[in-house]
Amino acid sequence: MAEFRNKGLVPTRRAALTLIGAGALAATGGITLARAATDDDEVLTEAKVLRDPDVPVAGNPDGNISIIEWSDYNCPYCRKLEPELRQVVQDDGKVRLVMKDWPILGPVSVTAARIALAAKYQDKYHQAHDAMMAVSSRLTEPRINELLASAGVDMNRLKRDLADRAKDIDAVLKRNNDQAEAFGFRGTPSFIVGKYRVPGVLSMTEFEQVIADARKAKMN
Numbered sequence: 001m002a003e004f005r006n007k008g009l010v011p012t013r014r015a016a017l018t019l020i021g022a023g024a025l026a027a028t029g030g031i032t033l034a035r036a037a038t039d040d041d042e043v044l045t046e047a048k049v050l051r052d053p054d055v056p057v058a059g060n061p062d063g064n065i066s067i068i069e070w071s072d073y074n075c076p077y078c079r080k081l082e083p084e085l086r087q088v089v090q091d092d093g094k095v096r097l098v099m100k101d102w103p104i105l106g107p108v109s110v111t112a113a114r115i116a117l118a119a120k121y122q123d124k125y126h127q128a129h130d131a132m133m134a135v136s137s138r139l140t141e142p143r144i145n146e147l148l149a150s151a152g153v154d155m156n157r158l159k160r161d162l163a164d165r166a167k168d169i170d171a172v173l174k175r176n177n178d179q180a181e182a183f184g185f186r187g188t189p190s191f192i193v194g195k196y197r198v199p200g201v202l203s204m205t206e207f208e209q210v211i212a213d214a215r216k217a218k219m220n
Contacts, residue, residue, distance in 0.1 A: 043178040059089040063096035068192040070102040073112040075188040100176040118161040127151040
């Protein structure tokens with residue numbers, strides 16, 4: 001897990017998982033009622049966490065369980081986990097992966113997140129995300145531009161959308177950050193899997209198990 005500055009990995013699934021308490025669950029079983037440290041409206045409502053229309057979704061959009069991931073493009077653990085998580089989602093076939101950009105590792109991370117979200121307006125978010133997650137070295141702004149151009153992103157359109165949609169993009173990043181802080185996450189990657197809070201890195205086998213656990217918890 002990258003904890004604002006990179007720290008160690010969460011050692012085991014048992015140590016990492018926390019079932020979201022009753023105070024953070026709606027009567028219907030969704031995530032709700034928890035607040036950020038401000039006087040703003042509730043930030044952990046089911047609609048805002050699971051169904052934010054401005055947050056990209058991968059996997060099966062109609063899946064029966066959701067994984068919500070908070071990640072940073074400069075986080076080495078996020079990059080390492082990415083292909084394994086995608087494989088689990090693909091193999092399962094019924095997982096909805098909600099992708100929350102949470103740039104906590106410096107100004108370039110913020111730039112990368114804003115650019116990825118701007119690419120969404122030309123339906124290229126996933127191409128931008130995959131291109132930046134696939135590298136092994138720390139990103140720079142010139143490298144980001146090079147990666148996205150190679151991934152087929154229209155860079156002129158991207159610049160226009162970054163300017164024209166700046167308030168919308170920054171609002172998404174603020175919501176993502178407020179939610180992560182309200183959940184008590186301290187670094188990337190962090191997850192909600194069904195009703196489980198997972199602040200750290202899991203193996204493919206562990207992800208498969210927690211998905212199964214989350215489905216069982218959903219039925220109870």
